[in-house]
Amino acid sequence: MNHVTSKLAAYLAGELSAQERDSIDRHLRACAACRREFAAQSETWALLEAVAEPGQPGRSVWPAVRARTIGASGARGRPALGWAAAALVAGMILGVSWPGAGPGPAETTTVDQAAGEDSWLQSSWLERDTGDDLASGWLLAGRTDDGGGS
Amino acid sequence: MPAVAGPISDDSLMASVARGEEAAFGLLVRRWEHQVRAFLIHMLGSVEEAEDLTQDTFVKVFAQARTYRPEGMFQSWLLRIAGNLARSRLRRRKVVRWLPFDIGRHDRPGAGPDPHQELEADQTRAAVNRALAHLAPRQRQALVLHRFQGLSYKEVAVAMDTSLPAVESLIQRALAILRAELKSQGVER
Numbered sequence A: 001m002n003h004v005t006s007k008l009a010a011y012l013a014g015e016l017s018a019q020e021r022d023s024i025d026r027h028l029r030a031c032a033a034c035r036r037e038f039a040a041q042s043e044t045w046a047l048l049e050a051v052a053e054p055g056q057p058g059r060s061v062w063p064a065v066r067a068r069t070i071g072a073s074g075a076r077g078r079p080a081l082g083w084a085a086a087a088l089v090a091g092m093i094l095g096v097s098w099p100g101a102g103p104g105p106a107e108t109t110t111v112d113q114a115a116g117e118d119s120w121l122q123s124s125w126l127e128r129d130t131g132d133d134l135a136s137g138w139l140l141a142g143r144t145d146d147g148g149g150s
Numbered sequence B: 001m002p003a004v005a006g007p008i009s010d011d012s013l014m015a016s017v018a019r020g021e022e023a024a025f026g027l028l029v030r031r032w033e034h035q036v037r038a039f040l041i042h043m044l045g046s047v048e049e050a051e052d053l054t055q056d057t058f059v060k061v062f063a064q065a066r067t068y069r070p071e072g073m074f075q076s077w078l079l080r081i082a083g084n085l086a087r088s089r090l091r092r093r094k095v096v097r098w099l100p101f102d103i104g105r106h107d108r109p110g111a112g113p114d115p116h117q118e119l120e121a122d123q124t125r126a127a128v129n130r131a132l133a134h135l136a137p138r139q140r141q142a143l144v145l146h147r148f149q150g151l152s153y154k155e156v157a158v159a160m161d162t163s164l165p166a167v168e169s170l171i172q173r174a175l176a177i178l179r180a181e182l183k184s185q186g187v188e189r
């Protein structure tokens, strides 16, 4: 008699065909050793339920992920400002004086502040409770032509 | 996909993500982040590390979006990235330890006012957590993907880049080890 202990997890997991299940059922009716093993493995399988839910859902990682991906390239999704910021940086590198401000650290601050003002992207639709029922038109909101740059 | 009602498929979103579209990426992250986080907590036993690696997972999704093949297996593809990160993190730990986080312990309103029942449930959770710590990372990964993330064996095989028989054997072995551990802790007969 071939014991079925190596098939019991797949049986509990619901991963066997009807034919395989029938054959195991038949064996279990006839074999006390496999029945004991099945009872034990069923108990373990059920006990796992105790840790199925790993705590409360945390905060969204989206702001951090965005900053490390799309946000990292600066210009993505906002070509006009991106170009302006790039021009500003280029001006700094070349030592060109920008109207209304001297070169140096002050301008760096200006660029940083501009880069931090992406909130128009987050404040409207991204802060909504994004379920799975969004209209596809939303996708157009974040469309950029820029495929590279990362 | 035609303009019909219903959620945008993951494959469509990934096509947009590959073009660098922010809205699609934000939607995809928010759709899947809780599952990735839960999976990583089960793999690492640490909420903090799981949150770090959830971020890393989606950063990789973005970086690798162009290599994604739209075959309707996004979940497996995503969890493969997360799983590889988790196993590499586990390898870097000197000892594969289960951090003292008690997975599954949180306020459950209506869980029953009986303090004895509550205590017993706490003890069971602690015992199951200790038992899970005895699994090899790949055993734990296969078991967690199927039992907690609801992936079929076939999806687990894709997520782990392995064969169906290998998944069956990993989960069978994991169950046997868990049973032995729980028995030694007196939780099972």
Ligand SMILES: [Zn+2]
Pocket (backbone or CB within 6 Å): A002, A003, A004, A027, A031, A032, A033, A034, A035
């Ligand atoms: Zn038998």
